[in-house]
Amino acid sequence: VQCGRSDELEESRDKATEGHGSGAREVPPGLLEKLVYDALVWCSLHGLVVGDKSVQRSGTDPGIGLVHAPFALLPRPLTDGYWRQACELAPIFNELVDRVSLDGKFLQDSLSRTKKVDAFTGRLLDIHSKMLEMNKREDIRLGLHRSDYMLDAETNLLFQIELNTISSSFPGLSCLVSELHKNLINHYGKDLGLDSRRVPGNTAVSRYAEALAKAWNEYNNCSALVMVVVQTEERNMYDQHWLCVMLKEMHGVASIRKTLAEIDAEGQVLPDGTLVIGGQTVAVVYFRAGYSPNDYPSESEWRARLLMEQSNAIKCPSISYHLVGTKKIQQELAKPNVLERFLENENDIAKLRKCFAGLWSLDNIDVVKSAIERPEFFVLKPQREGGGNNIYGDKVRETLIRLQQEGSEELAAYILMQRIFPTASLSYLVREGICHQDHAISELGIYGAYLRNKDKVIMNDQCGYLMRTKVSTSNEGGVAAGFAVLDSIYLT
Numbered sequence: 217v218q219c220g221r222s223d224e225l226e227e228s229r230d231k232a233t234e235g236h237g238s239g240a241r242e243v244p245p246g247l248l249e250k251l252v253y254d255a256l257v258w259c260s261l262h263g264l265v266v267g268d269k270s271v272q273r274s275g276t277d278p279g280i281g282l283v284h285a286p287f288a289l290l291p292r293p294l295t296d297g298y299w300r301q302a303c304e305l306a307p308i309f310n311e312l313v314d315r316v317s318l319d320g321k322f323l324q325d326s327l328s329r330t331k332k333v334d335a336f337t338g339r340l341l342d343i344h345s346k347m348l349e350m351n352k353r354e355d356i357r358l359g360l361h362r363s364d365y366m367l368d369a370e371t372n373l374l375f376q377i378e379l380n381t382i383s384s385s386f387p388g389l390s391c392l393v394s395e396l397h398k399n400l401i402n403h404y405g406k407d408l409g410l411d412s413r414r415v416p417g418n419t420a421v422s423r424y425a426e427a428l429a430k431a432w433n434e435y436n437n438c439s440a441l442v443m444v445v446v447q448t449e450e451r452n453m454y455d456q457h458w459l460c461v462m463l464k465e466m467h468g469v470a471s472i473r474k475t476l477a478e479i480d481a482e483g484q485v486l487p488d489g490t491l492v493i494g495g496q497t498v499a500v501v502y503f504r505a506g507y508s509p510n511d512y513p514s515e516s517e518w519r520a521r522l523l524m525e526q527s528n529a530i531k532c533p534s535i536s537y538h539l540v541g542t543k544k545i546q547q548e549l550a551k552p553n554v555l556e557r558f559l560e561n562e563n564d565i566a567k568l569r570k571c572f573a574g575l576w577s578l579d580n581i582d583v584v585k586s587a588i589e590r591p592e593f594f595v596l597k598p599q600r601e602g603g604g605n606n607i608y609g610d611k612v613r614e615t616l617i618r619l620q621q622e623g624s625e626e627l628a629a630y631i632l633m634q635r636i637f638p639t640a641s642l643s644y645l646v647r648e649g650i651c652h653q654d655h656a657i658s659e660l661g662i663y664g665a666y667l668r669n670k671d672k673v674i675m676n677d678q679c680g681y682l683m684r685t686k687v688s689t690s691n692e693g694g695v696a697a698g699f700a701v702l703d704s705i706y707l708t
């Protein structure tokens with residue numbers, strides 16, 4: 217029996233891993249029901265949850281209106297080599313962000329035309345200019361980044377989608393999804409032909425907590441706090457709470473949550489640069505808001521952002537780190553000979569360049585022409601974060617033609633990017649307690665943490681991962697935005 221069974225296992229495993237990155241894996245109906253049920257119980261008991269949008273207070277009051285986070289029932293197969301490649305890139309990108317952040321002129325020049333037509337980016341640049349004028353130095357620099365990738369089916373290359381330097385989300389929940397998958401495979405692995413040891417452990421939340429604690433330590437004031445800048449309503453609050461609970465329990469560092477409006481009302485910077493909010497000294501400002509124009513409904517929020525930037529608190533991110541994460545800078549860094557301005561190591565440069573997809577500014581007339589002719593091969597991206605802002609397909613053509621006809625400077629608000637087409641495969645996506653089987657594609661995010669104090673690099677590491685899976689017919693990929701589900705990796 218053992219023997220026959222293991223043949224079956226081999227077969228189903230081959231099926232599970234056929235083709236690179238393919239997740240095609242049929243689960244028999246009886247087993248599927250059990251898996252979904254157990255998974256939903258597991259999520260509820262282990263805090264793999266978000267606020268339920270049908271409950272009014274779910275975005276403000278913890279403990280009210282919880283629903284499991286959308287998740288993939290089984291982890292996504294990924295070839296070991298791609299996994300290692302993505303992990304290896306993390307410290308190199310961390311260092312790149314730091315180097316670029318120190319070149320204020322590069323940031324200002326690269327974004328100067330964008331600034332004219334994009335008021336939001338303009339406001340960020342204004343704060344950055346003020347800091348340059350003040351000669352503001354950030355000796356202690358903390359970056360909590362997430363570099364996102366898709367595996368291009370045609371070239372078999374792992375391409376970077378973007379690098380997030382502000383509000384990289386899901387360090388908390390992504391760890392739980394890996395644990396959920398390990399747990400399900402421990403129970404049902406024999407029937408599924410899967411081995412839980414192939415799901416890499418995910419350290420995102422503990423390593424991010426460690427980075428925040430180490431930064432707090434560098435600030436060297438044991439009564440100071442970490443302040444999490446939050447949106448007024450946040451259904452992804454449990455992801456953030458996971459991090460803060462870790463910070464408190466593993467490192468004894470307390471945190472407070474404040475909106476930008478509250479910071480404006482309660483905050484002040486003392487003559488020595490100390491940031492004080494409601495009488496409490498802030499050592500580290502950790503942004504989980506402030507990346508979108510919606511986060512700045514009035515001047516009050518902009519005042520708060522400027523206040524924090526002027527202080528000597530450690531900003532995660534500083535305004536410079538924030539700007540390095542814009543799509544425009546991603547595109548500028550992909551130009552020939554630009555990486556060489558910031559990095560010395562040729563191997564590192566080659567590794568970064570290998571993961572750059574086609575990226576173009578819209579003053580490249582030939583590329584704009586190609587995009588109008590074949591819009592399906594491009595993505596048109598404004599300088600925005602948080603999902604749901606990019607333009608695809610026929611809208612790329614319409615938008616480009618309109619902007620060209622207007623002869624407007626507005627083209628400078630966007631960049632064009634080569635569209636990546638990952639292999640789609642059948643997946644089980646669970647949302648609001650219901651499991652759907654669909655063709656889906658995945659995006660791999662690798663968390664990175666960087667901390668330095670003057671010349672001393674205290675931390676520069678890969679810190680775990682986020683896999684997100686979405687139906688292949690959907691353009692965008694945000695989980696919070698409702699397009700994707702949280703997933704993990706099954707190494708093959």
Ligand code: ADP
Nearest residue numbers: 378595600601602603633634635636691692693
């Ligand atoms: P954001 O900062 O809003 O997350 P992204 O650049 O990550 O912006 O784009 C959002 C989503 O759009 C991605 O998660 C991905 O699903 C999709 N996307 C972005 N760029 C590409 C691309 N070049 N090819 C295919 N899909 C893309």
Ligand code: MG
Nearest residue numbers: 378380601602
């Ligand atoms: Mg982003």
Ligand code: MG
Nearest residue numbers: 364378602603
């Ligand atoms: Mg993104």
